Amino acid sequence: MNDxxxxxxxxxxxxxxxxxxxxxxxxxAALIAEDPELAGQVSCLHQMKAGIASFADVALAxxxxxxxxxxxxxxxxxxxxxxxxxxxxxxxxxxxxxxxxPGEQALAADAVFVDLHDTWSARFERAGEAPLxxxxxxxxxxxxxxxxxxxxxxxxxxxxxAFVGSNNCRLSLFEGPATVRxxxxxxxxxxxxxxxxxWQTGERSYxxxxxxxxxxxxxxxxxxxxxxxxxxxPPDADLIAALSAARQRCLA
Amino acid sequence: xxxxxxAKGGRPVFTREHHAQLSGFRRxxxxxxxxxxxxxxxxxxxxxxxxxxxxxxxxxxxDGRAFRVWMFRILRNxxxxxxxxxxxxxxxxxxxxxxxxxxxNGEEVTINRIAVRQAFTRLEKHHQDVLAxxxxxxxxxxxxxxLLDLPRGTVMSRVSRARAALAHELRDxxxxxxxxxxxxx
Numbered sequence: 048m049n050d051x052x053x054x055x056x057x058x059x060x061x062x063x064x065x066x067x068x069x070x071x072x073x074x075x076a077a078l079i080a081e082d083p084e085l086a087g088q089v090s091c092l093h094q095m096k097a098g099i100a101s102f103a104d105v106a107l108a109x110x111x112x113x114x115x116x117x118x119x120x121x122x123x124x125x126x127x128x129x130x131x132x133x134x135x136x137x138x139x140x141x142x143x144x145x146x147x148x149p150g151e152q153a154l155a156a157d158a159v160f161v162d163l164h165d166t167w168s169a170r171f172e173r174a175g176e177a178p179l180x181x182x183x184x185x186x187x188x189x190x191x192x193x194x195x196x197x198x199x200x201x202x203x204x205x206x207x208x209a210f211v212g213s214n215n216c217r218l219s220l221f222e223g224p225a226t227v228r229x230x231x232x233x234x235x236x237x238x239x240x241x242x243x244x245x246w247q248t249g250e251r252s253y254x255x256x257x258x259x260x261x262x263x264x265x266x267x268x269x270x271x272x273x274x275x276x277x278x279x280x281p282p283d284a285d286l287i288a289a290l291s292a293a294r295q296r297c298l299a
Numbered sequence: 300x301x302x303x304x305x306a307k308g309g310r311p312v313f314t315r316e317h318h319a320q321l322s323g324f325r326r327x328x329x330x331x332x333x334x335x336x337x338x339x340x341x342x343x344x345x346x347x348x349x350x351x352x353x354x355x356x357x358x359x360x361x362d363g364r365a366f367r368v369w370m371f372r373i374l375r376n377x378x379x380x381x382x383x384x385x386x387x388x389x390x391x392x393x394x395x396x397x398x399x400x401x402x403x404n405g406e407e408v409t410i411n412r413i414a415v416r417q418a419f420t421r422l423e424k425h426h427q428d429v430l431a432x433x434x435x436x437x438x439x440x441x442x443x444x445x446l447l448d449l450p451r452g453t454v455m456s457r458v459s460r461a462r463a464a465l466a467h468e469l470r471d472x473x474x475x476x477x478x479x480x481x482x483x484x
Contacts, residue, residue: 057459064433066440066455095465098415099434103330 054078054085063092157243157254164219164256167197167209171217183279184208184220187271191264193218218257218265220272225252244269248276313354320363321370327436328370334419334431335378345381349374364442371436372446375428382424418468426461433458 054062054075061067062075079086178198180188188195188210197209205223212218225247236243242265244255253276255269321328328349332342352373353359360366419427432443440458444451 056463057456060459060462061440061455064440064458091466092462095415095462095469096434098412099334099419099430099465100330101412102334102416102431102435103326 059085059089059092063089063096157245157256160219160221160254161241161243161256163201163207163221164209164217165258167207167219168217168258171196171209171211180208183275184272187268187275190271191268193268216257216260218255218260218268221254221256222276223252225250244273246273246276251276313356313359316361317353317359317366320366324367324370324437328374330435331371331431332374332378334435335375335424335427345374345377348377352377368438368442368446371432371438375432375446414469415465418465421468422461422464425457426464429454429457430461430465 058067058071058075062072065072067075079089178195180195180198191210191212193210193212193216195208196211197207199207201207201221201223205221208220208222210216210218210220234245242255242257242260244253244265246253253272255265255272257265329342329346332345332349333339336342336345349370353370360369419430422430429443429447432438432446433440436443438446440451440454443449443458444454447454449457
C-alpha cells in the first residue's frame with residue numbers, strides 16, 4: 048500500500064497471488080469493489096496470471112510424460128515468442144499432441160499432398176479471379192492475410208484450396224473424405240522448411256502444407272482452420288487476434 | 300519420519316510413492332520447462348534430464364512438498380546450466396506506473412492467453428523464472444523464496460516487477476489488444 052492507503056502494484060500482485068495477510072486482503076477487496084479502475088487492473092493481473100499458468104495446460108494434452116528422445120516431438124518453433132504463439136489456448140487447441148509425432152509412415156502418406164502443393168506453387172504466377180472461400184474458412188483466412196487463389200478437385204472427392212499472401216507466402220489446404228489411417232488428433236510436423244498439419248473431423252480429413260512459412264504462423268493458421276473445420280463456424284475473437292498478430296513475412 | 304529416502308547399498312532410491320507424487324504435479328513441472336525453454340523439444344529434453352537426475356539421486360525427499368520443491372529445483376538448475384548465465388535481477392529505481400501499463404486509455408482490456416505467452420517470451424530470464432514458478436509451478440512466495448534462495452520479500456517484489464514488465468510487453472504494438480468486452484469484470 049502507498050502512503051494514501053491505495054494499493055500499489057506490488058500489493059495488487061500479491062493480492063492476486065493470495066499472498067496478502069487476511070486483514071490486508073480484505074481491505075484491498077473492499078477497495079476493488081468500490082473502484083472500477085482498480086478492479087480492471089486486478090482483472091488484467093488475473094488474466095496475465097492465467098495466461099502464464101496455461102503453459103501447464105497446453106504442454107501436456109494427454110496423460111503420460113513427454114515422449115522419450117527417440118520419439119520426441121519434432122516440432123521446433125522458430126523463436127521463443129513464435130514458439131509460444133504456436134502453443135494455442137487449450138480451449139481451441141486441446142488436441143495438441145505431445146505424443147510421438149507422426150512417423151515416417153504418416154509423413155509418407157501426406158507426401159502426395161506435398162507434391163500437389165509444390166506442383167501448384169511452381170506453376171502459380173498470378174492469381175486471376177479469385178474463387179470464393181467457403182464460409183467456414185473465410186473469416187479465419189482473412190485474418191491471416193492469405194487469399195484463396197485456387198480451389199480445385201483432388202482425385203474424385205477431395206478439394207485443394209491454395210492460398211497466397213502479400214509476401215508470397217503459399218499455403219495449401221486439402222479437404223477430403225476421412226481415411227482409415229487418419230486420426231482425429233491434430234498433428235503438426237516441421238521438417239525444416241516443410242510444414243505439415245493433418246487432422247480428421249468426423250467424415251472429413253484435412254491436410255495443410257506450406258513451405259518457408261514462419262512455423263508459429265503456420266501453427267496458428269492450422270489451429271484456426273482446425274477449429275473452424277470442427278464447428279464450421281468462424282474461430283473466436285482470441286484466435287482471430289492471434290492470426291492477425293502472427294502475420295510475418297515468409298522465409299526466403 | 301525420515302526426511303528423505305536414502306540410497307541403500309549405493310543404489311539410488313526413487314520410490315513408487317515418489318512416482319505417484321510426481322504424477323500429481325507432472326503437468327506443472329513440464330509446463331515450467333516449457334515456460335523457460337525456447338521450444339517444446341528443448342523443454343522435453345530438460346524435463347527428461349530432470350527425471351533422470353532425480354531418479355539417479357542418492358537421497359530423495361520423502362515429504363510431498365519438499366519433493367515437489369526438490370524436483371523443480373533440479374529442473375531449474377539444469378536450465379541454468381544450459382543457458383550458462385546467472386539469473387540476475389536488474390534492479391531498477393523506476394517506479395512502475397501500473398495504470399499506464401495495464402489500462403489502455405482507461406478502458407478495460409481483455410488479454411488473450413496467446414498474447415500473454417508471446418509477451419512472456421520477451422521477458423528477462425529472471426522474470427520468466429519467478430513468474431513460471433508462481434504461476435505455472437503454483438508455488439507460494441515462501442516456497443519460491445526457498446527455491447531461489449531469496450527472502451520472501453524479494454520474491455514478492457520480483458513477481459510484481461515481472462508482471463509490470465509483462466504488461467509493458469503486452470502493450471507492444473506487435474501484440475493485438477482485443478476490443479473491450481462489456482460486462483466483464
